[in-house]
Amino acid sequence: xxxxxxxxxxxxGGLVAASLTTGIAQARILPKDMTPLIGPGYRxxxxxxxxxxxxxxxxxxxxxGSNLLIKDPALTRYLGTLIGNVGxxxxxxxxxxxxRIPEFNAVMFPTGFAVVFSGLLLRMRNxxxxxxxxxxxSAHFLRKHQLRQWRDVKxxxxxxxxxxxxxxxxxxxxxxxxxxxxxxxxxxxILSLLKYNRVLEAEAxxxxxxxxxxxxxxxxxxxxxxxxxIGELDLSAKYRRKHRDRDFSLFSTHPNPESRMADLKVSAxxxxxxxxxxxxxRDRYLGQLAGIRPTLLDDQVKLNDPGASQYVINTLAKxxxxxxxxxxxxEVWRLRxxxxxxxxxxxxxxxxxxxxxxPPDAWRWHGIMLMKAGRQxxxxxxxxxxLAMAPSAxxxxxIRQMMTG
Ligand SMILES: [Zn+2]
Numbered sequence: 255x256x257x258x259x260x261x262x263x264x265x266x267g268g269l270v271a272a273s274l275t276t277g278i279a280q281a282r283i284l285p286k287d288m289t290p291l292i293g294p295g296y297r298x299x300x301x302x303x304x305x306x307x308x309x310x311x312x313x314x315x316x317x318x319g320s321n322l323l324i325k326d327p328a329l330t331r332y333l334g335t336l337i338g339n340v341g342x343x344x345x346x347x348x349x350x351x352x353x354r355i356p357e358f359n360a361v362m363f364p365t366g367f368a369v370v371f372s373g374l375l376l377r378m379r380n381x382x383x384x385x386x387x388x389x390x391x392s393a394h395f396l397r398k399h400q401l402r403q404w405r406d407v408k409x410x411x412x413x414x415x416x417x418x419x420x421x422x423x424x425x426x427x428x429x430x431x432x433x434x435x436x437x438x439x440x441x442x443x444i445l446s447l448l449k450y451n452r453v454l455e456a457e458a459x460x461x462x463x464x465x466x467x468x469x470x471x472x473x474x475x476x477x478x479x480x481x482x483x484i485g486e487l488d489l490s491a492k493y494r495r496k497h498r499d500r501d502f503s504l505f506s507t508h509p510n511p512e513s514r515m516a517d518l519k520v521s522a523x524x525x526x527x528x529x530x531x532x533x534x535x536r537d538r539y540l541g542q543l544a545g546i547r548p549t550l551l552d553d554q555v556k557l558n559d560p561g562a563s564q565y566v567i568n569t570l571a572k573x574x575x576x577x578x579x580x581x582x583x584x585e586v587w588r589l590r591x592x593x594x595x596x597x598x599x600x601x602x603x604x605x606x607x608x609x610x611x612x613p614p615d616a617w618r619w620h621g622i623m624l625m626k627a628g629r630q631x632x633x634x635x636x637x638x639x640x641l642a643m644a645p646s647a648x649x650x651x652x653i654r655q656m657m658t659g
Contacts, residue, residue: 282517283453285525288461290396293343296366306404310365317351317369324352324372324546332542333370333388336381339469340389342396350388356553358483362391364400375543376550377482377566379573381535382466382475389469390462390476397461399454406451459514463521472532473522480515486565487511493561536573548613551582560590577612580605584619599623607636614644618653625656 298307317323333350341348349367356373363369368391378384394400450458459476467473543550555563563586571579584602587595600623606616621636637657641650 282520283456283460285460285464285467285521288393288397288457288464290342290344290461291398292396294346296344296347302405302408303401306401307365310363310367313363314349314365314367317353317367320353322353322355324354326352326546329542329546336385337368337388337392340385340465340471341392342465342468344392344396348392348395354549354553356550356557358486360387360391362394362400364395364404366395368392372546372550372553376547376554377486377569378479378539379482379534379536379570380475381539382471382532383479383534384539385469385471386462386466386473386476386479389465390458392465393458393461394450394454397454397457399450399458403450403454455514456517459518460521463518464525467522467525467527470532472534473525474519475534477515477518477522480511480518482565482569484511484515485569486562489565490559490562493559493564548578551578552585555582555585555589558589560586575605575609577606577609577616580609581613581616581619584616588619596623596626600627607639614640614647617643618647618649621653621656 298304329352330350333352337348337350338345344366347366351367351369352375353369353371355371356376357371358373358377359371360374361369368388370388374387375384378387463473463476466476540547551567554566557563564583567579567583567586580602582602584599584606587602588599599619603616603620603623606612607620617636617640621633621640624630624633624636634657637653640647641653644650647653
């Protein structure tokens with residue numbers, strides 16, 4: 255996980271280049287070698303680890319009380335069940351929190367609590383994919399990666415600056431969201447504490463694949479997720495005419511996303527049961543998400559990252575278009591707001607209203623676009639439909655006025 259920055263990518267590229275010139279390939283870590291290092295009911299062992307746990311217990315309190323959390327009881331239970339399935343021997347000890355942050359990310363803390371970002375849920379096409387990310391995060395805990403990383407950081411940096419950073423984190427998490435992306439950056443500080451080196455990431459990938467297969471999911475789901483991450487970053491960069499450089503996206507990227515994806519595929523083949531057909535549990539997943547999906551799509555398009563949003567929408571649409579996706583496709587272009595975008599936005603709304611699940615706002619915006627095009631009679635029909643679906647909308651009076659005017 256964490257921090258797919260330009261620096262990380264350049265670093266990753268450098269490592270690949272180095273191994274090419276020396277002719278030494280980085281050996282893949284095998285799923286069969288990845289045994290859990292902790293059992294059920296694990297507690298901090300030595301002074302070092304106890305100190306780390308104390309810090310993290312404070313941070314968990316902050317996280318648990320943060321207004322950033324989506325506290326949907328059914329969804330929380332569902333996530334708890336997933337980590338219970340793929341969490342290995344420590345499954346019952348792990349906790350999972352869902353934060354409303356429209357980023358492709360998840361993070362496991364040293365004491366066994368995980369924070370899943372809402373942007374991750376939006377992007378997963380099925381339960382198997384989500385279970386794969388949770389399995390990867392669980393592996394960080396089961397292999398004691400945080401402690402190994404903490405010892406590494408302590409060796410390299412002075413302990414006081416590290417503790418100061420921890421204090422800043424605890425302060426930063428309180429009351430973060432409220433749409434304030436600057437404050438969100440402080441949450442990123444937590445993630446930088448938990449940035450693993452490439453060996454640890456490779457371990458978490460190999461073990462995650464194994465945990466996923468053991469829980470009865472198709473282990474190939476993890477490489478699919480990576481493929482989506484790469485595709486999204488590329489399209490996002492293309493629209494911004496830049497190289498991939500998004501900050502705190504899922505997983506750190508040493509040596510580079512493509513080779514990690516390749517390793518994940520080979521590992522999946524190793525642990526997959528030949529001839530077995532796997533259920534991705536797509537319907538169950540979408541059913542759990544139904545209530546918050548409009549919010550997740552809304553949060554995504556408001557980032558005004560058209561390449562990423564378009565990629566996400568098109569990826570979800572591989573399982574079938576619907577009114578909600580078409581409406582947000584329109585929103586992507588309306589919010590970018592260039593001259594050429596208005597036509598595309600209007601096309602999105604017009605496509606959306608052909609589906610029975612089109613949200614009221616699709617009818618509203620369809621009406622506005624028709625009106626702009628001078629098609630008043632059709633616009634009035636669309637507005638009438640909007641008002642029938644959302645009679646108490648804040649702008650109902652205004653729309654009624656537009657209809658008679
Ligand atoms: Zn990771």
